[in-house]
Amino acid sequence: MSVHDQAAAAVLSQLALAADGAVLGLGLAYVAVRSILKFTSNSSALRKIEQAPSIRVSDLRSVLTLPSDNDDSANVQSESGKLVIVRGCVEAKSALDTNWKSLRPAPSGVLVSQESGDKGVILQRTQTCIYNEWRGFFGWTSDLRSLFVRSWKEQESSTVRMVPFILVETGRWPQSDYVIVNMEGSRHPLPLTTVYHRLQPIHASPYTFLQALFGHEYPVGLLDEEKLLPTGKEITAVGICSLKDGSPVIKSCKDLPFFLSDLTKDQILVDLDFKTKVLFWSGVVLGSLAVGILGYAVVRNWNRWKEWRQQRRDQQQSSARSNQANDQGASDEEHGDVPDGELCVICLMRRRRSAFVPCGHLVCCQSCALSVERDLSPKCPVCRQTIRNSVRIYDS
Template sequence: MSSYDQALASLISQIAFSFDGAVLGVALAYAAVRTIFRFKCTSTALRKIGGAPSVRVADLRSLLEEERSNSTEEPIVVVRGAVEARPATDGLSWKGLKSNVLVSQESGDKAVIIQRSQTYIYHEWRGFLGWTSDLRSILGRSWTKKESSTMKTVPFILVEGGKWPQSDSVIVNMDGSRHPLPLTTVYHQLQPINASPYTLLQALFGHEYPVGLLNEEKILPLGKEITAVGICGFNNGVPELKSCKELPYFLSDKTKDQMLLDLAFKTKILLWSGVVFGSLSIGILGYAFVRNWKKWKEWRQRRAQQSIQAITDEATSEITVDEDAGDIPDGELCVVCLMRRRRSAFIPCGHLVCCQRCAISVEREVMPKCPVCRMSIRSSVRIYAS
């Protein structure tokens, strides 16, 4: 790994494990909340699709009339049928003239949706000035894509496969739908782009440069069997199907059973992912809380000790040098330090055996005892000689 990657990884790890892992715990908690939210949406979609009736196009009108008499809300239904262009006349009579059908320029197939895209693929090296001795950094490449696409659509319907124009139909309303479409790729070609005189300079200095142009054409052909899931109602007496934002599917190649299996699998994955992320976040946040609580208590203890030490230093500073100047008889020396004169008497034993500084040090012990009689003491008092 290069020095830049090492520094970046070190920075990310320091941020993640700062405050004893609290940042990492918060990130995992956020991931857990997002996962649980997605699990709720997916389980709701699974319940709605599972409870939606799967009907044929011919039976859709009778179902809508029955639902209209029982409820005012438009039901969610699952319909499978073949794609056909919508006739231009009202009532969808097969005798009317059909609307313009799109024709693929590459394959010549008739379709109702044609999507053409051009993707420029750019190749980016680290550059001569950014190379390192690390082999993976030298050989590592990043590919970026810049895509421009156009889509043409015409109104279309779903009919009973093989029975049109004698069968009933349902209008597919694509307005406001952002769901993925079951398009078929009919053209896929990658054209290399010749290097220009500036390509070498761009590569040396790490600038991206195009290496290929990917042309694709995808269509929704006539006669393709697809499954539509959405809100169904009447539009001028004709059944119309609209997309539902709460559902992950609108038009799909999958059948209802395949959708249910896919959603059930995603629901289990999201559920266990949320449980794992939530458990890890709770454990890490709990550990970080305990650690920071202990650090805070230690900080308070240090502050208290510093305050006591400051009081001790202030008290001992009151002892002038003149009081202990000169020779001190052995019987008046402190029994602890054997350097200063005895100044403080312990309470309640009353022994005058320590200087003021050593007496305060003895008081600060966990279980303070007199150095002579070993009796537990409460405090000390300084004795002043008149």
């Protein structure tokens, strides 16, 4: 770690421990709340998947209520659908147009990988540009940028193509039963298989040298990757199944973390149960740490505030007592028996204590001298000379 990285790490640690760890406690509390929210959603998804029936493709029509012309409730139920778990093989929807009684033909209307030649119904092509940084003469700012705003989003460009596909029952041919997979609105991860993966180096240019010299990111390699959902692959669909135009259609459920997966129902339940336990205990541990750190910070800052308030109160009381004693002593001195020749020429009540500068006349008490100084054009009341300020005279 360089000197700049160490300095940035020290600044971040001081910021996290600011206010006796209050910032760190708030950060842990935020993570704990997010963990509890994810735990709640995963628990709900786990219960739904446990209660959902795992059925074959050929049994879907018996599970779903068939719509009829005179049965409105059946129409509503068929439109709303039912949460089911179906496992089957991937086939292109265009295979329905072939003759089921003939030998299995090669399905038409499928996607073909440009590199490997494999056929599938979903094709994802990704190009990732790999960058590197070298701290050049002017590249010291890259240390901080790597901590705060380093991002790889500009590196990756991905394109996804798909054709309509269905799930058919595994091990049966020719097929008469199927379920149409509706991918609209689905943002769930797909069980794709990597069919092509290649890393190509990028040759340096004069512009690349300038980028490296000034400490900027420069490309060093290009990664090409193709992923495919091949036909004939056995997958599990977890979603809402309903009848549309007499054909079963399954679509994703936004409340569930799975839609199409390589895992079986039992494996999905085990995976969700493990994630739920991890989220629960992480929320409990992080929440306890956050409560402890925030409680410690609150108590420490409360005690500091009380100490500061008590010190300020003591200072005010001591200052008031000293001022009162000084005022009382000055009052006793000034309002005592003062000869006529030592009385202030303005108030004729207090002893003369302030001499004017530059004339030097000692003819006023301190209060009257301050009043004379505040005038727009202060002048000595004896010689009428302009004065700059006054000086308090003390008897030895």
